[in-house]
Each structure stands twice: as C-alpha cells, then as structure tokens.
Amino acid sequence: MGNFVIGHFKASDGCDIAYTLHGAPRAGAPRLALVHSLALDRTIWDGVIAALADDAEVLALDCRGHGSSGRPHMTYTPALFARDLAELMDYVKWPDAVVAGCSMGGMVAQAFAANYPRRTTGLAVVDTTAWYGADAPKTWRDRAATGRAKGMGALIAFQETRWFGDAFRAAQPGVVQALKDVFLANDVGCYEKTCEMLGDADLRPQLAAIKAPAAVVVGEDDYATPVNMAEALHKALPGSTLTVIAGGRHITPAEKPQEVAACIRRLLGSAAR
Numbered sequence: 637m638g639n640f641v642i643g644h645f646k647a648s649d650g651c652d653i654a655y656t657l658h659g660a661p662r663a664g665a666p667r668l669a670l671v672h673s674l675a676l677d678r679t680i681w682d683g684v685i686a687a688l689a690d691d692a693e694v695l696a697l698d699c700r701g702h703g704s705s706g707r708p709h710m711t712y713t714p715a716l717f718a719r720d721l722a723e724l725m726d727y728v729k730w731p732d733a734v735v736a737g738c739s740m741g742g743m744v745a746q747a748f749a750a751n752y753p754r755r756t757t758g759l760a761v762v763d764t765t766a767w768y769g770a771d772a773p774k775t776w777r778d779r780a781a782t783g784r785a786k787g788m789g790a791l792i793a794f795q796e797t798r799w800f801g802d803a804f805r806a807a808q809p810g811v812v813q814a815l816k817d818v819f820l821a822n823d824v825g826c827y828e829k830t831c832e833m834l835g836d837a838d839l840r841p842q843l844a845a846i847k848a849p850a851a852v853v854v855g856e857d858d859y860a861t862p863v864n865m866a867e868a869l870h871k872a873l874p875g876s877t878l879t880v881i882a883g884g885r886h887i888t889p890a891e892k893p894q895e896v897a898a899c900i901r902r903l904l905g906s907a908a909r
Contacts, residue, residue: 644704645727647720653697654678654704657728658685660693666757666904667733669721670696671741671748673763673887674830675788675795675822676815677703680738683893684900692904695733697724699744701826703818709825712833714747722752734758734903738889739861740830743837749850750842758903759850759873762896763858763886765865766839766872776835780828788820788827795819798860799887811890843872849906850876851899855884855892877902 639659644652656678668688670681678696685694698705699717721744725733732755737745742764749756768776783791796805796812805812850873854866863880870878879899884892 645724647700647723650706651700651708651720652706653700653720653724655695655697655724655728658689658694658696661690666692667730668692668694668900668904669725669730669733669735670694671699671717671721671735671737671744672696672702673739673741674834675702675819675827676887677818679818680815680887680890682890684889684897687893687897688901688904691901692734695724695728695730697721699741701823701830707823707826709829712829714743714833714837714839715751717744718748718751721748722755725755731755732757734760734900736760736762736900736903737764738762738887739764740834742861743834743839746839746842746846749846749848750839753845753847756846756848758906759846759848760853760900760903761850761869761873762853762899763855763861763884763888764869765861766843766869767837768834773832773835776831780831783824783827783831788822788824792816792819799885800891801857801883801885803883804885804891815887815890840872843869844874846873849903851903852876852878853881853888853896853899854879855881855886855888857884858886858888860886 641657672680677698735745742761749759852870881895889896
C-alpha cells in the first residue's frame with residue numbers, strides 16, 4: 637500500500653496510541669483519518685486504504701484499549717477517543733482531515749466532527765448509529781459480562797455472523813480468521829469499558845451542529861446497526877448522503893472495501909486542498 641510509517645505516540649494523559657500513516661500520493665492530496673470498530677483494530681481498513689492509495693494521505697489508528705495501543709482501565713467516551721485522534725493529528729502535523737469511522741469508530745467520528753469542526757473537512761459514518769436505544773446500557777453490559785465470565789472466545793460465533801455475511805465468510809476465511817484473532821487478543825477489562833461507552837453514548841444532540849460534508853454508509857444486511865439507524869443519521873446530518881451497500885453486513889470496510897472506498901472518495905474530492 638505504498639509508502640507508510642508505523643508509529644506510536646503518547647496522548648496527553650500518557651496513553652500509548654499506535655497508528656499507521658500512509659504518505660501522500662501526490663502534492664495537495666487530501667487527508668483521511670480512519671477509526672475502527674469495537675474490539676478490532678485498524679486492519680479492518682486495509683482494503684479501503686489500498687483502494688484509496690492514489691487519492692489521499694491516510695492515517696489509521698488503534699483506539700485506546702484496542703490493538704497495539706495502550707490498554708488503560710478507565711471510563712471511555714467517544715469524546716475521549718476523538719481527543720486521541722485530534723492529538724495524533726497534531727503529532728503528525730495534520731491541521732484537518734476527512735474523518736471516517738466504522739461502527740464504534742463511527743461514533744468517534746461523529747464526536748470528532750462535533751468537537752473539532754474546523755479540523756473536519758468531511759465525515760463518513762459507516763455501519764453505525766448515534767444512539768443504540770433506551771435498552772442499550774443493559775444490553776451492552778450484558779455482552780461485556782459474557783466476555784468477563786466466559787472469555788472473549790464465548791462471543792466469537794455471535795460476532796463473526798454479525799460482522800460478515802455467509803458468502804463472505806465462506807469465500808474469505810483468512811480475512812475472517814485474522815479479525816477473530818484480533819478480537820480474541822482483547823483485554824477483557826478494556827472490552828467492558830468500551831461496551832459501557834457504546835451503551836451509554838447518545839450523540840444525537842450534537843448532530844445538527846455538524847456542517848462538514850457527510851456520507852452515511854450501511855450494509856444492506858447489517859443487523860447490528862440496521863438501515864433504519866443509518867436513515868436516522870442521514871436525516872439528522874444536514875446535507876448528508878446515504879448509501880446502502882448491497883449484500884453488506886456490519887464490517888463493510890473489510891467485506892466491501894471497494895464500495896466503501898467509493899463513498900469516501902466522493903468526500904475526498906470535496907476536501908482536496
């Protein structure tokens with residue numbers, strides 16, 4: 637995927653954040669920051685990054701508590717994860733970027749766009765929501781309790797069918813296994829804190845203030861954050877577009893990278909400097 641640097645930096649509270657920075661393909665190329673989903677890492681974006689190699693300079697991070705980043709047991713919020721991204725952008729000397737997030741990362745991207753409007757040249761929210769609903773605090777804590785009591789392996793069958801459709805799982809077992817390995821390597825305490833974050837988060841009050849060009853993207857068969865949640869986001873984000881990816885489930889950046897890249901490419905065109 638061209639010229640890239642794998643690095644680490646310390647957030648303002650001392651948490652180590654791992655990232656990969658893919659160099660600009662040409663002078664004046666737009667910048668794209670990518671935020672991954674729950675209990676996975678920045679590798680979910682590999683196919684999208686490859687598809688956009690000629691279009692943008694790309695920064696992908698592992699959120700705190702995930703992947704190769706630090707794993708503090710503390711209260712997590714979308715705003716905290718967004719601050720980590722803002723500080724990482726400072727570190728690599730990016731004044732602004734198109735910000736794209738999948739699932740959990742979509743919530744982080746929404747928080748970033750709301751809290752750092754001048755640094756957000758575009759927003760792509762993929763397979764995500766602004767609010768999981770009134771029962772979400774209990775539902776997410778129950779899921780975390782299963783991981784605590786039985787281990788992350790007890791959640792694998794539940795997760796992989798949510799992530800990907802049957803046809804993809806059959807055709808791409810290597811991709812599925814790689815993400816299962818990432819999932820199983822999670823720190824259970826960090827997983828609990830992230831589940832609590834997702835259960836408690838309600839970003840709906842912030843959406844009307846987001847003025848950046850926005851793309852809402854969802855897999856047609858996503859039942860974790862279904863199409864009706866994407867439609868609600870689209871309605872709440874002024875001037876956004878809505879794309880439903882045929883045959884996609886919940887981790888469309890890995891399952892349908894070309895289609896997700898096409899949606900992001902349109903945003904990049906408006907952000908080119």
